[in-house]
Amino acid sequence: MLKFLDQQRSDEALLRRCASRLDRDAFAVVYERHRQNFYQFLLKLSADPRIAEDVSQQCWLKLLESFAGTPVYQPSKHARFTTFLYTLGRNLYIDQFVRRHDHSRCQSFEHTPAAQNRHAEHCVQRNTHEQQLEQHTTSALRQLPVEQREVVSLWACGFSARSIADIAGVPVNTVHSRKRYAIARLRELFAQSGLLDSVPPCNNAPLKALKNAVAGQTR
Numbered sequence: 001m002l003k004f005l006d007q008q009r010s011d012e013a014l015l016r017r018c019a020s021r022l023d024r025d026a027f028a029v030v031y032e033r034h035r036q037n038f039y040q041f042l043l044k045l046s047a048d049p050r051i052a053e054d055v056s057q058q059c060w061l062k063l064l065e066s067f068a069g070t071p072v073y074q075p076s077k078h079a080r081f082t083t084f085l086y087t088l089g090r091n092l093y094i095d096q097f098v099r100r101h102d103h104s105r106c107q108s109f110e111h112t113p114a115a116q117n118r119h120a121e122h123c124v125q126r127n128t129h130e131q132q133l134e135q136h137t138t139s140a141l142r143q144l145p146v147e148q149r150e151v152v153s154l155w156a157c158g159f160s161a162r163s164i165a166d167i168a169g170v171p172v173n174t175v176h177s178r179k180r181y182a183i184a185r186l187r188e189l190f191a192q193s194g195l196l197d198s199v200p201p202c203n204n205a206p207l208k209a210l211k212n213a214v215a216g217q218t219r
Contacts, residue, residue, distance in 0.1 A: 011034075011081035011082070012075035012081060013075075014027070014029055015027075015075050018030075022067055024064075034085060037157055038056060038059075039056050042056055042089055044137070044138065044152075045090065045150055046093055051093070055093050055096070055097075056089065059089050063088075080163075083163055083167060086154060090150060136190075141186070143185070144186070148179075148181055150168060151175055151178040152178075154167060
């Protein structure tokens with residue numbers, strides 16, 4: 001019964017239980033709720049499954065360990081957990097895999113052949129239509145500047161322009177501009193590959209949002 005009740009509670013209520021009682025079951029509910037979409041966001045942002053998995057694990061571990069001391073997230077009516085989580089993931093990625101490697105945030109994050117091969121092998125192992133779309137989408141996203149990639153990835157995950165602006169630390173107008181340029185470039189890349197015609201519809205919401213936007217069906 002407790003597990004059922006936990007499923008009905010908000011992220012913020014569950015995380016209050018974590019903070020006050022070190023309730024790992026409550027944490028597990030939040031983790032299961034968000035882990036897949038959060039990983040998908042990091043995969044689009046980094047264009048590398050190894051990096052996405054690494055950053056995802058760091059974020060969840062940091063959150064969990066903080067409840068034994070001073071929680072890094074303080075639930076409130078004005079601080080959505082998802083905004084906090086995606087901001088944490090975005091900042092960790094930028095700090096560890098962009099700035100550390102002396103890449104300008106205005107340049108694409110290029111990957112070594114080894115990293116590209118790991119990604120290709122990862123997609124082949126999960127050989128489904130949806131993963132085919134994910135593979136091509138990730139390849140196209142890799143060619144965008146980091147700023148555009150983070151905006152379009154957050155938007156595909158359902159965040160509003162205001163929330164994206166808060167996460168990225170930029171004005172809302174900048175979010176709209178980056179998204180517009182990103183979608184235009186993705187449209188070119190998808191057209192060149194014939195992706196929109198060759199891959200059937202999928203049930204993955206972020207991928208579907210990107211596919212529809214590129215096809216001119218922007219919501």
